[in-house]
Amino acid sequence: MRYSLFNVIVNGLTKNRYAERAWRDPEPKPEYDVVVVGGGGHGLATAYYLAKNHGLHNVAVVEKGWIGSGNAGRNTTIFRSNYLLPGNEPFYEWSVKLWEGLEQELNYNVMASQRGIVNLIHSDAQRDAYARRGNAMRLAGADSELLDVAQVRALAPFLDFDNARFPIKGGLLQARAGTARHDAVVWGYARGADLFGVDILQNCEVMGFLRGADGAVKGIETARGTIKAKKVALAVAGSSSRLAQRLGLRLPIESLVLQAFVSEGIKPLVPGVVTFGAGHFYISQSDKGGLVFGGDLDGYNSYAQRGNLPVIEDVLEGGMAVMPLIGRLRLLRQWAGLCDMSMDGSPIIDIGPLPGLYLNAGWSYGGFKATPASGWCFAHTIACDAPHPLTAAMRLDRFRTGHVIDEKGVGAQPNLH
């Protein structure tokens, strides 16, 4: 069924009594051409584009809980393409382009809102760095604009401009960046994939793998039985190492938690996304009025899926330094998600490292924005058994060959967090 103004109104008036399910709840088939493990945004987008772009319809997405119960449902919803390096920027820009058309593509309201992001500048060196970044973005076809103080003041007059330690001297604006309703992105891709015949199998935890004599991956053992597959694709965010371990693999990844926060709802105040470059704090306002913000990872290996107090203190200090008025607001909720942190901070999309296996991992704290392009490029990788040109630099062997994607400019090292 296609959603339209007419049936939205009818279903609203009849309290959804006659509404159709947005996707089926099928029993697992014994075998699929492709099984995608992980029902987050990336897994579902991958399945959608496998069907849409590559004509593969005998596909399942298996999810241990309910779809969107991982990071897809707990991030701060920001999408942007203000990256620097050639291995990254064109990929993220393609993602922004897909965000721009996603609602029409999926016939689903994902509430994508291009409200803009401004990275604050606090020093001359930072201005130079952002000017360079802005130029790199433009070279890749993205938009960017270097703002002076007056322009930032006009956008966000509530910031502390004359802070003695971190005075605000300007900003780098990407006007086409924005936010989207994260759950709706998951549901939209799920519905779209389902319409192409993809089976979405929830409460279906992958516990092990079927292996051939040569070590090739030939299927999965799940809570709902054994499922054979010609190709098995992992997109399990912070659980990548745990699943890789069941295949005897070690990955260049550590798992850390990232926290996020939301305040009580207030009237419209923050027009877009603002990031405090000197302290690592970022903030936006949800459509319900709550201020949504976050900062650093918790800084040490953790599967706890809850945050620790020192980082809460650190994030709030950062917030108070740049935007003192948030001290007047009550914090409503705080939560944390499990993030893969790769050793150079950049993602991994690749074939292998075992025959029959495909890997989508290492998204750190920045993978929500990548959801459409990640699905697009991963589907290509799986269907064609070749890397997509946009993710050709994101392969696993870059750590072996020395071609790491060092976006943060701090050198390739673990302990990046």
Added chain:
Amino acid sequence: MLIACPYCGARDAHEFAYRGDASPVRPDPAASDAAERFHDYVYLRDNPAGAHSEFWYHAAGCRRWIEVERDTVTHAIRSTRFADERRRA
């Protein structure tokens, strides 16, 4: 989270800088397969959900490196010792 520094006693984790997994052992650079071993040593991790041996540097205290055995799911700390005790052991 409190970390029991063998010198300073129990201190807030905030005083420490995390220095990562303590299990990788630096390979012999003269070994014939040194390049491959350095790749594993620098980049690959077990990344367990459970017991994890790791380094913490007591930056705001005695400034010594501590080896901590911590559970990455519960954050319970089983043991702490000076990192150089391992070398002596």
